[in-house]
Amino acid sequence: MGARRFRSFGLVALGVAGGILISLGISAAAQRGSPLPLKELQQFANVFSAIKSSYIEPMSDKTLIDDAIKGLFTDLDPHSAYLDPEAFKEMEAITQGGFGGLGIEIGSEDGMPKVIAPIEDTPAARAGILTGDLITEIDGKPTKGMTLNDAIKLMRGEPNTSIVLTIKRAGQAKPLKVKIVRAIIKVRSVRSKMLPGDIAFVRISQFQETTVPDLVKQLRTLGGKHAPKAVVLDLRNDPGGLLESAIGVASTFLKPGQLVVSTKGRVPSSNHQYYVTQSDGVSTVPGWTKTVPMVVLVNVGSASASEIVSGALQDHKRGKIMGNRTFGKGSVQSVLPLSEDTGIKLTTARYYTPSGRSIQVTGVEPDIVVDDTPQGNLFRLPREVDLKHHLLNSAVTDESTDEEKASTSKPKVEPKMFEFGGSDDFQLRQAVNFLEGRKVHKIEPGLILASSKKDAKAKPAAGGSSKTEPAEKKSEVKPQEPGSADRPAPGALPQPAPGQKIERFRITPHGLIELH
Numbered sequence: 001m002g003a004r005r006f007r008s009f010g011l012v013a014l015g016v017a018g019g020i021l022i023s024l025g026i027s028a029a030a031q032r033g034s035p036l037p038l039k040e041l042q043q044f045a046n047v048f049s050a051i052k053s054s055y056i057e058p059m060s061d062k063t064l065i066d067d068a069i070k071g072l073f074t075d076l077d078p079h080s081a082y083l084d085p086e087a088f089k090e091m092e093a094i095t096q097g098g099f100g101g102l103g104i105e106i107g108s109e110d111g112m113p114k115v116i117a118p119i120e121d122t123p124a125a126r127a128g129i130l131t132g133d134l135i136t137e138i139d140g141k142p143t144k145g146m147t148l149n150d151a152i153k154l155m156r157g158e159p160n161t162s163i164v165l166t167i168k169r170a171g172q173a174k175p176l177k178v179k180i181v182r183a184i185i186k187v188r189s190v191r192s193k194m195l196p197g198d199i200a201f202v203r204i205s206q207f208q209e210t211t212v213p214d215l216v217k218q219l220r221t222l223g224g225k226h227a228p229k230a231v232v233l234d235l236r237n238d239p240g241g242l243l244e245s246a247i248g249v250a251s252t253f254l255k256p257g258q259l260v261v262s263t264k265g266r267v268p269s270s271n272h273q274y275y276v277t278q279s280d281g282v283s284t285v286p287g288w289t290k291t292v293p294m295v296v297l298v299n300v301g302s303a304s305a306s307e308i309v310s311g312a313l314q315d316h317k318r319g320k321i322m323g324n325r326t327f328g329k330g331s332v333q334s335v336l337p338l339s340e341d342t343g344i345k346l347t348t349a350r351y352y353t354p355s356g357r358s359i360q361v362t363g364v365e366p367d368i369v370v371d372d373t374p375q376g377n378l379f380r381l382p383r384e385v386d387l388k389h390h391l392l393n394s395a396v397t398d399e400s401t402d403e404e405k406a407s408t409s410k411p412k413v414e415p416k417m418f419e420f421g422g423s424d425d426f427q428l429r430q431a432v433n434f435l436e437g438r439k440v441h442k443i444e445p446g447l448i449l450a451s452s453k454k455d456a457k458a459k460p461a462a463g464g465s466s467k468t469e470p471a472e473k474k475s476e477v478k479p480q481e482p483g484s485a486d487r488p489a490p491g492a493l494p495q496p497a498p499g500q501k502i503e504r505f506r507i508t509p510h511g512l513i514e515l516h
Contacts (some may be wrong), residue, residue, distance in 0.1 A: 078387040132417040137166035190214040203234035207241025207305040212248030212280035227288035230435040240304030251276040265349025294319030295431040303327035311353035328384035330360030373415040
């Protein structure tokens, strides 16, 4: 494989999909003083020969060697792996932002893949796939119990080949069968827009080769005629990507000379410190990007490169981290080539935030915890701590899973799927509330105003209405608009109409408790 092809893997932080891939130049010199175990290698050769000559079915040398190499990684950490030609090609496609597929972001629900969002202008979007669709079959193969990685592999494929998805959609009595023709999917890693109140919203879905120049371009556009008053950086469900891109993204919001991330490992060449860079046009970003108030949105799906950026911004107190605890992948991998189209991905170091903390297992703890939706958390993905053979963090004593910790506080109301950056994005609304000085809620406001059935039937007061609004709507606190002195101020509770009796309840893990 050419030098250019390997350069794209030079500094990578694939997160859930693969971790930070750093070319560290590990050489035979590191093995000096450790002679090869000739006796054990001879035993391996004897086993190889026995299988080759006596197994009931013929086995090729390549198959046996490939399987033996894979076996070496069985008890290593979950991010070390043998990259066969298919895996090697897929990694290249991911880091360069293009692959043959359908164009959907998926999560998991009830052991089946669920559409988080179709990507704009892709085969899935054009075929009518919608947010919230549950994929029950892929080309007739049931997805119940299928891992997300296996489902993704089935949906990806050569461009211009077709695939049939069986969809279970809310409100539809019968499953839908949707035929989609695969195409080259160029993932647009950076999206941005201006929100009301002159707040800039920037979402990064993956850290790719073009992420930093795209971000710089969009930040300059957002600045336009006048600088935004604040910025929201959305890293939710971002599994990571190129480490160079993570450093570049952090650099657009940090000051020159500040440390972004450091790595420490067993081999001296794995020890590095990475500071704010001026590459990829970072030096041309408007000045407001380093000074305006900032909120960074993260969740359980924010991993590796996302954690590098959020951890750096948090340590330097550049912005408030809001959302849920991140994935917790703080290990570094090296990609070492074995041939033109194969290699190994080997964990060689841990990375540390600027303050020197490791987020391995722990993840980045938000400054302000806010659930995914008003009803509670939607994304229940496994974290690093849930993965078999994960590396330990010496600073952590309790490694119980989130499911164990939250077993008594699961929401009774099923959370609804939403669009990142859309009008139904609860966490984004709370970020705006914080930036504009209003109250921030973790879930729907804890105080519910509920009219009794008797009062619901009561006659309305003069000039009033007999229609009773849902409790959730009554509990929503909206900012006061100019000229709206007759409305409750931000943080105030709606006042009852004359003669109307109001019952007050507080939400607890055990249900509603009436307040007197």
